[in-house]
Amino acid sequence: MSTFKELGLNLNIVKALTDLGYENPTEIQLQAIPQVLTSKQDLKAFAQTGTGKTAAFSLPILEQIDTNSNDTQAIILSPTRELALQIANNITEFSKYTNGVKTAAVYGGTNIDEQIRKLKRGVQIVVGTPGRTVDLINRKQLKLSNIKWLVLDEADEMLNMGFKDELDQILAVTPKEKQTLLFSATFPQEVESIAKNYMYKPVELSAGQKNKGSDQVSHQYYVVSERNRYAALKRIADVNPDIYSIIFCRTRRETQEIADKLIKDGYNADALHGDLSQAQRDSVMEKFRKKHLQILVATDVAARGLDVNDLTHVINHKLPDQIESYTHRSGRTGRAGKEGISIAIVTAREKNKLHPIERIIGKKFVNTPIPTGKEICQNQLFKLIDKVHDIEINETEIKDFLPSIYEKLEGLNREELIKRFVSIEFNTFLTYYENAPDLNDSEHMKGIDSRGKRRNDENMTRFFINIGRKDKLNPSRLIGLINDQKIGQNIEIGQIEILDTFSFFELDKNYESNTISAFEQNDVTFDGRKVNVEITTKQRTGRGGRSNGNRKRTRDNKPKNDFGGFGRKRSDNKSAFGGGNKSPKRRKR
Structure with missing residues (x-):
């Protein structure tokens, strides 16, 4: 397998990559880095989320950047401020041993004056969101007349967010002689239109099939009644004690409601959406990256800049309106060679929405039973036993207390001690799920006829x-x-x-x-x-x-x-966040 040095990168960049733990290039890096280093042709590249797209376009730019000039030589556009910050931070890490490289991230929601001051000092690489980039161009503070590279990262999402006009304005002030690099996880027709309008005879690279889901991700769906959607969500979390997951919702309001419910029920959860301030969003994302949170409830847009490699599950509380968004969501797990699970929670009438997604991702959804109370209690019990078995004993600290402990527990045999100890944490789950209903029975079909109509x-x-x-x-x-x-x-x-x-x-x-x-x-x-x-x-x-x-x-x-319900009907249900008894208060993990 090729190394980064063999791809044509200098020793300073290779050393920085080694410090970061980068051993061998990914598939998209193997293809894109030599192409950008040896050719000035435009490039259209497909790569799934989590396959190293940032390094694929930034490393060859760093290799060729003129550090003796303070002119802006590269503009990298991303759909969200989180992703812009992530890219800028990555470039800073990659150029750790390369003297003279200056990078700036420009994005909305923060003080523009500080960004202007940084631009005036001179930066070779600017990473920006479309809106703030246009603002700085209009203020004549960002000059792109001498750029050599224009990168459109997550181009599909920029179009989904309605940035076409901003892209047009930015492209209008860039020179004709530049190299345009377009990277996207999916290639809907709108992205193909960008390539046609903004690029000249681009080389096309693809790390995997276009719009196809990752081979490392399995796809499951759970059929629920609308009133049991939240109850099913909790059971999915409870049956997976080591869950580290993003739960995707369609609206900011729904995101906050689900997060609030989970927090109230004792889960290690928080919300991430556009109504939060930048400081709040940064705080939530930092806690999630450090695994101080197990569950992040997020909108599609807010999660775009979240770079996490160890997610066990992605859960679709409700399916997205656009099929491509499902590919983005599921691509958040199964990264860096690890396996992941993408879950869709659907009602009986929503099952038909899975078929077009299956055609796009090239995989079938597996119909999975909603966990029963017995299954959950079993998983939680064995997790507790594993925790006890693997705990490191600090003999020095506890030895002075042991005589009193032995005295208090005198008379209890081994079996009784085990039962009592396990029951301390386990009883809450056992009590809650003791008489819990089976959500897999025919309840979810009540009120639905053979055609899926209510x-x-x-x-x-x-x-x-x-x-x-x-x-x-x-x-x-x-x-x-x-x-x-x-x-x-x-x-x-x-x-x-x-x-x-x-x-x-x-x-x-x-x-x-x-x-x-x-x-x-x-x-x-x-x-x-x-x-x-x-x-x-x-x-x-x-x-x-x-x-x-x-x-x-x-x-x-x-x-x-009553004039009745003739003609085409539309329906939209809102979850009642049901679920029976009050949830067991979970110990923060």
Whole structure:
């Protein structure tokens, strides 16, 4: 196998790599480093997350950088500030023994004046997010007229985040004669368009098949009812005592809610999302990297700059809207030659979303039973036994206490001592899961017919609301409107149907009167329109047919008609974070 020296890198860079524990180049480094060193052609490179893309583009740039000039010679663009900082830190480490290399990270959410001062002192390599880079260009503080290299890292994510206009503005002030290096973990059509518009006859390299998942990652899915989604999540964590995981959520609000629930239930967890300040995000990420946290609940964007090699699991609390995002998520585990597990928690009606993902990653999802209470207790017990067996005994410190301890335990035989000792930590799990329901029974199929459609659920009440698509209502905005009324804690929201001028939604029937009262007393409006909510009933007819039914008489005692749920239906459920008894308080590990 080739070494970094054989690839053409100088001894100072090789020495720095050795200090960092880099022994042999990865596949993408083997291909990209010689290409950039020996050619000025543009480069389009595919490599999965965690395969060493940063070194693949930064090492050959460092090899060729002119340290006698303070002009900016390379601009590296990344989608998030976390990733920009990570790249800049990596370059600083790689150039540890190379005198005169100056690197700056520029990104939003922090003082721009300090970044400007650093640029004025002269830096050869700038790593920036698109928004802050454009800001500095407009202020005439960042000059890219003499750059030799333009790197687009995580190009797919930059497009997903809506940075196309910023990329256009940056490209417009760069010289025609430069080498453009595009690196991406997935290559959707939008990224191919970037290559076509911004690059000239690029060489294409690929470390693995495009958009294909890592061979080191296995994929599992658990089928749950919506109300048991959080309960299933906890069981997955409990059955894996050594879990070190990122739980991905789709929204900032959902991320914070799940993290808060886990923390309350005693898990070593925290949240990472865009509503946190930069200082908060840095603190959370540092704790997670040092394994002071076992579980990080994050949005896709916030986790982009998180470089961790030892994740045991990636858990999709809900599947992402875009298939490519699943590839990014699952690529966070199974890195550096280690195996990992990517888990999707889905409802029966969401199972069909797995098929297109399987085609993209080239692997099948394995249907996995939700752990039972017995399985969890068994795993936790054996973990405790292993911990006791492997503990290092400090004879010097405890010897003075042993006579008193022996005296107190006199009369207990070996079997009794073991039982009592194990029960100290184990009883909480045993008590909690002693009568825990089996989440794998047919409960998750209640209310679902053979086509995956929801039948009438006797535990849910259906409500009419007088706003719809023409009012720019969508499921997420309706859920937010309901939550704003503070009807009840963790109330379950069932099926939602958004029609043109009105809509329907289902709530736990125990909150019927609370719901009506909340909307009336709060005098609710939506984009300036008075909101009216009433209880309704619905009897469905055949497929696509008009349904009949009547809304119950409301307080004004006026009967209302129900226009039913014909046409295309949309639904969106919100987890009630159920799970029965209060969770066992877990000892921080």
